[in-house]
Amino acid sequence: MSIQIGDTLPDIQLQKVGIDGIEPVDAASLFAGKNVVLFAVPGAFTPTCSEQHLPGFVEHFEAFRAKGIEIACLSVNDPFVMQAWAQMQQVPAGLHMLADGNGDFTRALGLELDATGYGMGLRAKRFALYAEDGVVKQLHVEAPGEFRVSAAGYVLEQLA
Known part of the structure; x- marks a missing residue:
């Protein structure tokens, strides 16, 4: 079962790309006391992810x-x-780039995507969520092959 509105985000360690390089970060500390939009892409450098998302x-x-x-x-x-993707995309300081290398956080969310048919293994579904203090307030999961409800403009409109 996937995470739902009202659920608390799992406390699993991720790798964060920071100013000083790569550092481990616990999800709980990343979201605690903050309002955060977390969006997930099936893969860095893939077409829709790199050209639009x-x-x-x-x-x-x-x-x-x-x-x-x-x-x-x-x-x-x-x-x-x-x-490398953050550098290529000129991601501004403060936009957190999170690596879930083994997919542990993604699986804990219940939002994994089996992309083995494309030679990509386990990936994250395309989604965006809004959390306050680690509690999910909005959840936007794309239908397979879609890119609409997790787009930045759409998510921003939902927060108005």
């Missing part, structure tokens, strides 16, 4: 910040891939 959150980054909301991008990739 992450760029949309980069474009609207300041609009989210103006509402007091932090942004975090999650992918079942290793932290070095996330670091």
Whole structure:
């Protein structure tokens, strides 16, 4: 069963790409006391993720910040891939790039995607959620092959 509105995000360690490089971060400390939009992509450097999903959150980054909301991008990739992708996409400081290398956090959310048919193994479904102090207040999971409800503009509208 996947995470639902009202549920608390799991406290699982992720790898965060930071100013000083890659560092471990507990999900609980990342979300505690903050309003955060967490969006997930099936894979860094993949077409929709690189051409629309992450760029949309980069474009609207300041609009989210103006509402007091932090942004975090999650992918079942290793932290070095996330670091390279962040550099290529010119991700602003403060937009958290999170690597869930083994998919532990994604599985705990119940939002994993079996992409073995594409040679990609376990990945995250495309989704966005809004959490306050680690509690899910909004959840937007895309239908297979869709990119609409997890887009930055759509999520921003839902927070109005």
